[in-house]
Amino acid sequence: MTIVPERQAWRPENIVGRRVVLRRHRADNLGAFLRWYSNPQIAHLTRYQQAPLSTEEVRRFFYSRVMGSDFLAMAIHIRDTERLIGTCAFSQLDGDNGSTLFHITIGEPDAWGQGYGTEAAELMLAHAFTRLALHRVALTVFAFNERAIRSYEKCGFVVEGRAREAIFRDGRFWDEIHMSVLASEWQERNRRL
Numbered sequence: 001m002t003i004v005p006e007r008q009a010w011r012p013e014n015i016v017g018r019r020v021v022l023r024r025h026r027a028d029n030l031g032a033f034l035r036w037y038s039n040p041q042i043a044h045l046t047r048y049q050q051a052p053l054s055t056e057e058v059r060r061f062f063y064s065r066v067m068g069s070d071f072l073a074m075a076i077h078i079r080d081t082e083r084l085i086g087t088c089a090f091s092q093l094d095g096d097n098g099s100t101l102f103h104i105t106i107g108e109p110d111a112w113g114q115g116y117g118t119e120a121a122e123l124m125l126a127h128a129f130t131r132l133a134l135h136r137v138a139l140t141v142f143a144f145n146e147r148a149i150r151s152y153e154k155c156g157f158v159v160e161g162r163a164r165e166a167i168f169r170d171g172r173f174w175d176e177i178h179m180s181v182l183a184s185e186w187q188e189r190n191r192r193l
């Protein structure tokens with residue numbers, strides 16, 4: 001298959017960082033997805049439902065979204081070893097308004113808390129605001145997911161609102177926090193850094 005240059009720029013083969021490299025997903029990453037999304041800890045942090053996705057749901061998600069064309073999904077690899085540790089994506093890419101929604105899951109729990117997810121998010125933001133020339137990147141996160149919130153703040157996301165008590169987890173209700181970064185904020189931050 002020939003990939004036209006514009007499409008290649010939109011969905012690059014690789015985005016290379018200091019400690020991680022983002023690569024286009026391959027069909028054989030499905031095995032890792034099946035493992036990650038059957039983990040109750042991942043479901044706890046990322047899903048409204050308590051139960052992990054079923055095998056069939058993971059397959060459907062993988063083929064229709066991750067490998068599909070209206071989702072810009074990239075695999076997260078540790079650069080030195082090539083180990084596949086997670087996935088990140090833009091969904092709802094809206095060309096008319098220059099906006100998108102960001103998602104990230106480091107699927108390997110032993111790779112949490114080492115800065116890999118934060119670097120991957122920074123690489124995706126750079127891609128969004130340079131190559132894709134977007135205006136706004138948004139996300140949602142559960143209020144109990146402190147590591148994710150801290151990671152997003154480190155990348156420049158700011159809280160713009162909350163869906164109050166939208167999720168019941170561990171015996172109580174929690175807010176779903178809405179965060180975003182605008183291109184102007186990202187550029188200003190980059191200038192300062």
Ligand SMILES: CC(C)(COP(=O)(O)OP(=O)(O)OC[C@H]1O[C@@H](n2cnc3c(N)ncnc32)[C@H](O)[C@@H]1OP(=O)(O)O)[C@@H](O)C(=O)NCCC(=O)NCCS
Pocket residue numbers: 042045046086104105106107111112113114115116117118119140141142145146147148149150151154
């Ligand atoms: C959320 C996620 C992408 C963050 O990536 P990461 O590489 O693990 O994050 P980092 O190592 O950069 O840590 C981010 C910050 O959280 C802090 N942190 C680490 N573990 C923490 C914990 N258990 N509780 C609170 N903060 C924590 C870190 O200290 C760091 O802040 P600092 O640099 O000021 O010290 C990753 O952990 C992940 O995918 N988790 C599982 C799925 C998930 O939660 N996805 C997000 C759904 S919205």
